[in-house]
Amino acid sequence: MKPRKVPTPGWNFEYLMWLFTRISGAAMLLLALIGFVGALIMGARYHMDLGTLMRWTFFPNPNHVLNSDIPDIAPWANAYWQIMQLLLVFFGATHGFNGLRLVLEEYIHSWGWQLALRLVLMILWLITLGAGFFLVLTS
Amino acid sequence: MTLPRRVPLGAALRYRGGGPMWAWILHRISGLGMILFIAGHVLAGFGIQQLGGDWAIWYNTIYESLYFQLFIYFCVIFHAVNGARIIILDTWPALIKFQREFIWLEWAIVLPVYALTAWIMIQRSLGG
Structure with a gap:
C-alpha cells in the first residue's frame, strides 16, 4: 500500500474550518444562553409556554413568540435581538454547511466531484445566508 | 482528501465502539437533520414572506407539528451538549483519559x- 499524502500542518483551509467549527459551536451555546436568560428577564415565565421559550432560545425572532400571551412585542423585536439573530444565522449556516461538506466528502473521492460539491454547497450557503439575513432585517 | 475505506456492512455492524461511537453517529444524524431542515x-420563511408559495406553508406546517418539533429539539439539544463535550476534550486533551465518563x-x-x-x-399539545 502506497503511503498517503497528508496535508502540511499549519494554517490551511481544513485547520481553519476545524477551528471555526469549535469557535462557532461555543459561540452558539453562548448565544442560546443569552436568548434564554433574556427571555426570562422579559417575562417569559408569565406569558409563554416552554415550547415557545425553546423556539425563542434557538432563534430569538419575534415571529417565534408572536402567538404567545406577551402583552407587548416591542422588547422582543429590536436591533439588539436582530444582531443576536444575524450572528446566529451566520454561525449556524456556516457551521452547518461546512459540516455537511465534511460528511459528504468522506464518501466522494474524485477531485472533480469534490469541487462540484463544494461549489453547490457554497451557492446553497450563500442563498441561506441571504434569505436568513433578509428575514431577520424585515421581521 | 480522505482514505477510501472498504469496510463490509457486517464488519461495520459488529464493530463495538461503545458510547463514543454512538455519540459520533448521533452527532452526524442530528447535524444533518438540523442543516437540512x-x-x-x-x-x-423567506418563501412565505416574499414569494407566497404554497410549498412554504406546507413545509412550515410539517416543521411546526409536535412530532417534528420533538425530533428537531432532540437534534439541537444532543448536538449542543455533544459539541460541548468535543470542544472540552479537544481543548484539554489530558481529559481523553475520562472519555467514557464524559x-x-x-x-x-x-x-x-x-x-x-x-x-x-x-x-400542552394534548391539553390544547
Whole structure:
C-alpha cells in the first residue's frame, strides 16, 4: 500500500474550518444562553409556554413568540435581538454547511466531484445566508 | 482528501465502539437533520414572506407539528451538549483519559433536559 499524502500542518483551509467549527459551536451555546436568560428577564415565565421559550432560545425572532400571551412585542423585536439573530444565522449556516461538506466528502473521492460539491454547497450557503439575513432585517 | 475505506456492512455492524461511537453517529444524524431542515425552514420563511408559495406553508406546517418539533429539539439539544463535550476534550486533551465518563455525564444532562421539555410539550399539545 502506497503511503498517503497528508496535508502540511499549519494554517490551511481544513485547520481553519476545524477551528471555526469549535469557535462557532461555543459561540452558539453562548448565544442560546443569552436568548434564554433574556427571555426570562422579559417575562417569559408569565406569558409563554416552554415550547415557545425553546423556539425563542434557538432563534430569538419575534415571529417565534408572536402567538404567545406577551402583552407587548416591542422588547422582543429590536436591533439588539436582530444582531443576536444575524450572528446566529451566520454561525449556524456556516457551521452547518461546512459540516455537511465534511460528511459528504468522506464518501466522494474524485477531485472533480469534490469541487462540484463544494461549489453547490457554497451557492446553497450563500442563498441561506441571504434569505436568513433578509428575514431577520424585515421581521 | 480522505482514505477510501472498504469496510463490509457486517464488519461495520459488529464493530463495538461503545458510547463514543454512538455519540459520533448521533452527532452526524442530528447535524444533518438540523442543516437540512433548519435551512429549509429559513427558506420557507423567506418563501412565505416574499414569494407566497404554497410549498412554504406546507413545509412550515410539517416543521411546526409536535412530532417534528420533538425530533428537531432532540437534534439541537444532543448536538449542543455533544459539541460541548468535543470542544472540552479537544481543548484539554489530558481529559481523553475520562472519555467514557464524559459520555455518561453527557447523557445525564441530555436525557433529563430532553425528557422534561418533551413531556411538557406533549402535555400542552394534548391539553390544547
